[in-house]
Structure formats: C-alpha cells, structure tokens
Amino acid sequence: MRKLIIIMFCFFFFAVSSFALELQSPRFRIEVGDVEIDKQAEKEVVYTIETLFGQGSLSKFNAQGFLVKKPQPNEGLEFTLSPTLLTIHPPFSAASQNQAIAISVTTQNQSGFFLNFIQEYKLKNLSGQTLDLNYGLTKDGPFYTLPNQNSGDSPTVLNDDNPNQPDSIYFRLIPPTHLQEGTFETILNFIIVPDY
Amino acid sequence: MKNKSLLIHILRLVFIVICYMLYVTGASAQQISVFFTPILNEIAVKPGQSIDLQYRLNNNGDPAIIKLRILPFEPEGNSGNIKIISSLQSPIEFSLQHQEIQLEKPFFLQSSTSKQFNLNIAIPEYASGKDYYFGLVAETQPPPLQEGAVSLRSKTSVISKILLMVTKDGSLEIKPQINLFEVVPTHKINLFGMNVNLIDSLKPIPVVLSLDNIGNNLIKARGEIILRGPFWQSKSIDFKPKTILARSQRQTKIEFPGKLIGNYRLSANLSFGEGTPTVFASTSLTVLPVKITIFLFTIISLLLLYIRLMHKRYYTSID
Numbered sequence: 001m002r003k004l005i006i007i008m009f010c011f012f013f014f015a016v017s018s019f020a021l022e023l024q025s026p027r028f029r030i031e032v033g034d035v036e037i038d039k040q041a042e043k044e045v046v047y048t049i050e051t052l053f054g055q056g057s058l059s060k061f062n063a064q065g066f067l068v069k070k071p072q073p074n075e076g077l078e079f080t081l082s083p084t085l086l087t088i089h090p091p092f093s094a095a096s097q098n099q100a101i102a103i104s105v106t107t108q109n110q111s112g113f114f115l116n117f118i119q120e121y122k123l124k125n126l127s128g129q130t131l132d133l134n135y136g137l138t139k140d141g142p143f144y145t146l147p148n149q150n151s152g153d154s155p156t157v158l159n160d161d162n163p164n165q166p167d168s169i170y171f172r173l174i175p176p177t178h179l180q181e182g183t184f185e186t187i188l189n190f191i192i193v194p195d196y
Numbered sequence: 197m198k199n200k201s202l203l204i205h206i207l208r209l210v211f212i213v214i215c216y217m218l219y220v221t222g223a224s225a226q227q228i229s230v231f232f233t234p235i236l237n238e239i240a241v242k243p244g245q246s247i248d249l250q251y252r253l254n255n256n257g258d259p260a261i262i263k264l265r266i267l268p269f270e271p272e273g274n275s276g277n278i279k280i281i282s283s284l285q286s287p288i289e290f291s292l293q294h295q296e297i298q299l300e301k302p303f304f305l306q307s308s309t310s311k312q313f314n315l316n317i318a319i320p321e322y323a324s325g326k327d328y329y330f331g332l333v334a335e336t337q338p339p340p341l342q343e344g345a346v347s348l349r350s351k352t353s354v355i356s357k358i359l360l361m362v363t364k365d366g367s368l369e370i371k372p373q374i375n376l377f378e379v380v381p382t383h384k385i386n387l388f389g390m391n392v393n394l395i396d397s398l399k400p401i402p403v404v405l406s407l408d409n410i411g412n413n414l415i416k417a418r419g420e421i422i423l424r425g426p427f428w429q430s431k432s433i434d435f436k437p438k439t440i441l442a443r444s445q446r447q448t449k450i451e452f453p454g455k456l457i458g459n460y461r462l463s464a465n466l467s468f469g470e471g472t473p474t475v476f477a478s479t480s481l482t483v484l485p486v487k488i489t490i491f492l493f494t495i496i497s498l499l500l501l502y503i504r505l506m507h508k509r510y511y512t513s514i515d
Binding site: 046047048049050051052053054055057058061062065066067068069072075076077078079080081082083084085086087088089090099101107112114116123131133154157160171173181182183184185186187188189190191192193194195196 | 227231237238339344349350352369
C-alpha cells in the first residue's frame with residue numbers, strides 16, 4: 001500500500017519530467033556538426049501591412065498611398081485634476097504640510113493608461129534656495145522623493161503595479177531647519193499616456 | 197465728532213483691507229478636466245504622401261490655457277510606457293488645419309466647450325522606410341504662483357499616440373520572440389538536481405510573459421495561454437492584443453485563478469496578425485497546498501518517530 005502511494009505521488013507530480021541520457025557505443029561513433037537552433041532561415045519571409053490592417057488592405061494602400069486604422073468613435077481619454085494650485089503658508093505646521101491633489105483618469109472600453117508624474121524643477125525661491133518635497137499615494141505614506149526633470153530624472157509611474165488608479169496624491173513638505181521666508185514654487189507635470 | 201466718525205470708518209476700512217490681504221490665501225479650487233479623442237492613430241504611409249487626422253479636445257473643467265505640441269517618443273522599459281523626447285528632430289512635418297489654433301501656441305478654452313481640428317502629416321520623399329512614433333500633446337498651462345507662500349502649480353499633458361509606419365511597397369518586418377515565459381513560484385526547491393517551482397494552490401498563479409520585437413516595425417501580439425492539468429483538464433486565458441513597438445520589449449503579468457493541485461503544463465500560443473507564424477512557449481509547475489502539506493508532513497514525521505520509539509521501547513522491554 002505504501003509503495004502504491006509513493007508510485008502514485010511520483011506519477012502525479014513528476015509525470016511531465018523527462019531526462020535525456022547520454023548514449024555511448026564502443027563500436028560506433030557518429031559525428032555531426034554543432035546544431036544551431038537559433039539559426040535564421042535562409043529565405044526570409046516578407047510580411048505586408050495586411051498583418052496589421054487586415055485582408056485586402058494592401059491593394060487599398062497601393063491605390064491611395066496610405067492607410068489609417070480608424071479609431072473607435074469617441075474613443076478618448078479624460079483626465080481630471082483638482083486643485084491646480086496648492087499653497088502652503090509659513091509657519092509650516094504638520095497639518096499645512098500634508099496637502100492633496102485629487103486625480104481621475106477615464107478611458108473608454110476600460111483601456112489601460114500610464115499616469116506619469118514629475119516636477120519640472122525643485123521647489124525653489126528667486127534666490128535659488130530649495131525646499132524638499134515628498135509625495136505619497138495615501139495620507140499616511142509611505143512618502144517618496146519627487147523625480148526632478150532638471151536633474152534628468154524620469155517621471156515616476158503612479159499606477160505602476162496597480163491596475164486601479166490612485167485617486168489622490170499627497171504632498172509633504174520637509175520642514176527647513178532654518179525658516180526661509182519668501183515665495184517658493186515648482187511645477188508638477190502629470191503626463192497621461194494611453195496604453196494600446 | 198464728524199472727524200472722529202470718519203477716522204473710525206477709515207480705520208475699519210484699513211482693517212478690512214489688511215484682513216483681506218493677509219487671509220486671502222489662494223483658495224484656488226481650480227479644476228482641470230480635459231477630454232481628448234482619438235488617443236491612438238496607426239498609420240501606414242508611402243513616402244511623399246500627406247494625411248489629415250481629425251481630433252477633438254473638450255474642456256470639462258475651469259477655463260484653461262492649452263498648448264498643442266508634437267513630440268517624438270520612444271519605448272521605455274518593458275511595461276509599454278513611453279519616454280517623450282523634448283525636441284522634434286524628424287523629417288516628418290506636422291501642421292494644424294485651424295484658423296485659431298497653431299502648434300506650440302497657447303490658446304484659451306472656455307469651460308464646457310470643445311475644439312475640433314485637423315492635424316496634417318506630410319512625409320517627404322526622402323523619409324526612410326521605418327516606424328516613427330509621435331505624441332500629439334494637449335498641455336495645460338500651470339496657474340500663476342502666489343506671493344509669500346509655497347506654491348505647487350500643476351499642469352497636465354494628455355498624449356494622443358501617432359504610430360507611423362513609412363513603407364514604399366507595404367512590406368513590414370515582423371520579428372517577434374518570446375524571451376521569458378515563467379511562473380513566479382511561491383517556493384523554489386531543488387529536488388535531486390531538478391528545480392521544482394512550487395505554487396500555493398490557494399493563491400492565484402502569477403505568470404510572466406516577455407516578448408521581444410527585434411524587427412523594425414511595430415507588432416501586435418494576441419493569442420491564448422493554456423494551463424493543462426494531470427487529468428487532461430485545461431483552462432485558457434485570452435492574451436489581449438498588445439502593441440510592441442519596433443526594437444522593444446514588452447512584459448505582461450497574467451494571473452490564473454488558483455484552487456488547483458498537482459503538476460501542470462502552461463503554454464502560450466501567440467499570433468502576430470494574418471499569415472504570420474504562431475510563436476509558442478511552455479513551462480511546467482507544481483501546485484500544492486503548501487501550508488497544509490508542511491503541516492501534514494510534520495504530523496506524519498512526528499507520528500512515525502513516535503511509532504518507532506514505541507517499537508524500540510516494546511522490544512527492549514521484551515528483552
């Protein structure tokens with residue numbers, strides 16, 4: 001009974017595994033050249049725009065000189081953001097530092113999109129003094145450093161690894177050690193790219 | 197008496213003005229809401245041709261200043277995202293067919309209004325036969341900053357993709373390759389020199405499929421992923437069409453519903469359009485209720501140990 005269980009277990013879990021054994025003979029030796037499994041075929045197949053635009057599209061293309069894949073009617077994307085301006089007044093209290101921007105992206109046919117986000121330059125005043133600003137997708141964090149276009153950073157993708165888009169983005173100002181008065185500003189750029 | 201009352205009035209006015217100046221702290225509940233259509237145009241075109249594309253831009257938010265720009269892009273990473281290139285250096289020429297709007301010139305768009313315009317694309321005779329990717333960007337202007345405060349000014353850039361395939365005779369280079377097709381195991385064990393991917397049967401099965409486009413034209417992958425079990429049962433999931441731009445890679449994560457047990461074979465059959473060969477890849481996985489298996493294994497081991505000890509004790513007592 002125990003043997004039967006072991007045999008069934010092995011059959012059940014290792015049924016698809018196979019092993020190639022090396023076979024040798026003292027009498028015969030067959031020699032072949034190296035097998036190139038990645039070698040390209042000698043004769044290359046030529047594909048036409050019919051692969052992308054469907055049957056009969058090549059003759060249309062030759063007749064009119066171009067083809068446009070017609071988009072679905074009203075297939076568009078709507079992006080909403082509010083408010084467009086966030087202001088934080090000194091002295092920087094804990095409450096004033098945590099502010100949010102509500103965002104929403106709507107696409108037809110539940111198509112995907114990438115919600116990229118970057119600050120054009122660091123939060124700065126006219127004399128070039130800068131303040132650190134972090135962002136988070138929930139009120140309680142975690143908070144991350146904003147990518148900076150001026151330093152050559154790439155935009156961060158807010159809906160990366162998450163098919164559900166974030167509905168708000170929270171900002172937290174890192175309080176300066178010495179209170180710097182004046183006007184500080186930056187431009188936050190939200191770049192919406194449809195995924196097709 | 198009259199002078200005193202005038203003074204009180206002036207003081208009141210000054211007080212109100214000071215309060216207004218100090219406490220009107222930019223209560224800008226301004227909203228941007230832009231609808232842009234279409235967001236994709238796929239075009240095959242011969243050199244020397246010109247095409248008109250129709251677009252519509254709606255402003256569903258507060259009045260806004262918008263600028264339309266054409267910027268080239270290239271694929272970034274393997275998720276399907278793009279990287280905008282800030283300068284337009286291309287033989288392809290673009291112009292807007294509208295009396296009021298021009299490319300790179302900001303225009304005012306009232307709330308609840310829309311603008312319809314045509315974009316003209318001219319391909320010169322000398323344009324080489326390959327893919328060109330551009331984005332028509334509808335960019336809103338950020339609001340003005342507020343003096344004496346920290347101002348975070350937001351702007352939006354909604355992109356409509358233009359995928360342009362320039363070809364003289366309508367031929368395209370379709371060269372797909374599956375470079376990764378594997379299950380992301382919850383546990384990996386080495387059993388007699390063989391790597392076994394263990395998946396918890398109560399959890400969904402995560403599968404990663406990475407496709408390479410080594411050709412000079414974009415491709416569209418579609419097909420299905422089939423899971424075959426030990427008793428000839430099978431489940432399949434549609435692989436939704438994905439565009440893979442020329443000379444780029446695209447990785448897709450798929451999840452098969454869990455509640456399986458045993459050894460399974462997973463295969464991907466992908467096609468890239470009419471007449472193209474099907475690309476195939478497969479992998480195997482073992483699905484086990486990991487926690488229950490560990491629990492049972494521990495119980496059985498302890499039981500066996502106990503029985504052995506009892507046997508030993510029994511025989512020593514007989515001796």
